Amino acid sequence: MSNSSTAPPLIPHTVWLARGRHVGDDDAADVVRRQLQRLKDREVIDDHLEPDEDQDRDAGPPQDHEPVRDPRDRVFEARWRVEGTVTVRARLTLPHVPEPGSGSTSAASDSAEGQEWILVAEAERGWDLRWPSPATMFWPEGADAGWDHVTVPGLRFRQVNPLPSDEKELRRLFRSCAQDGWSVHVVVHEAMTPDALGRLPLARMLPASLQDRVVEHRATPDQLRSVNWALLREFDFQVPRGGAVVLPTSPVADSYDVREFSVRSVFLDGSEPTELIDVLCRYAASERPLPTGAEAAVTALREQWSLMTMDEELARERRLVAMYAEALEAMTKSRDLYRESADRANEALAALRESAGAAAAPGAPPLSGGSSFQRTFGRLRDATKGLRPSVPTEEERGDPPTEGGRSAEER
Incomplete structure (x- = not known):
């Protein structure tokens, strides 16, 4: 056994x-x-x-x-x-x-x-x-x-x-x-x-x-x-x-x-x-x-x-054509999804620039919490959260330990 x-x-x-x-x-x-x-x-x-x-x-x-x-x-x-x-x-x-x-x-x-x-x-x-x-x-x-x-x-x-x-x-x-x-x-x-x-x-x-x-x-x-x-x-x-x-x-x-x-x-x-x-x-x-x-x-x-016989060769070629068509369709879908994501990112970036320009204009009122700028910025922040590099800690940078929030040089 x-x-x-x-x-x-x-x-x-x-x-x-x-x-x-x-x-x-x-x-x-x-x-x-x-x-x-x-x-x-x-x-x-x-x-x-x-x-x-x-x-x-x-x-x-x-x-x-x-x-x-x-x-x-x-x-x-x-x-x-x-x-x-x-x-x-x-x-x-x-x-x-x-x-x-x-x-x-x-x-x-x-x-x-x-x-x-x-x-x-x-x-x-x-x-x-x-x-x-x-x-x-x-x-x-x-x-x-x-x-x-x-x-x-x-x-x-x-x-x-x-x-x-x-x-x-x-x-x-x-x-x-x-x-x-x-x-x-x-x-x-x-x-x-x-x-x-x-x-x-x-x-x-x-x-x-x-x-x-x-x-x-x-x-x-x-x-x-x-x-x-x-x-x-x-x-x-x-x-x-x-x-x-x-x-x-x-x-x-x-x-x-x-x-x-x-x-x-x-x-x-x-x-x-x-x-x-x-x-x-x-x-x-x-x-x-x-x-x-x-x-x-x-x-x-x-x-x-x-x-193979002629019929078998024809059937094999048809299977190959169907397989290649499926692969091409999958590649096309991936391309369309990528293009759609890129368009949305460009729209969010344009809205962000527009909102930032309006806020910087002289005499412009302060932006409220529900402004289009904040909404656009929130979407862009969430979309790019995984792409931002993490900030290294003091130990990872090799800085000396601090005491009371001050470094040794500040003391």
Whole structure:
């Protein structure tokens, strides 16, 4: 439980997000470009774009709440439609990898583990897990594509990840998985050694939008004791014999209940694990806090989007015109108020001079207490009261103290 008084923002129900690493000889940006162009040629996606720094500058300076991205990051945008009419916008970012020897402590490890990628997609309505995975819009689906590595070293999406036999390594692995809020980690225990069909990854049976977010950890039949020992110390629960449990990730949702996200038995015989699929879908659709870094990624998708249709560009220009008109109107009102105040001050000053001249004329009667001079002077005095400098005291001037109202020199 977090001690913060402010609840962390939740994952919007319209948003799909994932994060991973591309490991391979091919440049990650080139792989993405080829895939996007291939799908556009096949009319799978409507369009794609690689925004550059000039387009970012044309969009105007970033607001205080907008994330500032490294200009060396590579960004790709794509849009497509699902169910014929629902538009999906997606933004993939390849963060800049520091060069070895650049002074960054993580430069060597980042280079060795490949290119990190961050992908956020948003639909015009609530996300349906049966829709195509945004990951396969940017990355090819081949088994050797190399993009499906998890940010936790040694793990991959869409594959079976055997759990280590050493208990200390198990605890370190579970601790790392708990920090990976971008993915859905599930531990499956084999009640008995499965056959060839049972050794296949369960991801192939999941809804399309869930396949590239689920990390399947497998425990062999004789690993139950050590796996539960590590789970108890890291999460305070266990995996049922022959069952499965979804691990909570950081930040942990207040509504997480291990009883709601565990399965007592999973038949690894090639049949569809209906109960486990239901649990994974419910967990993916549950209200969960945005993982670290996801809020900035969602904000960038919404507020730094460049791939617009003609209608969207027209609507944006209209919003800009309306915003500038409001700012101009506010400036005009401020100018008018200032001018009105200046005119009143000039009128009061003119009346003051006129009254002072009349009082100085030879044989002029003394001014009464309700004269225009006194009224004008009172208004001017009140208006300028805050502008008069205060008279310094004797201590502030540094004068010697007086005695009986006389200074030492007068005495």
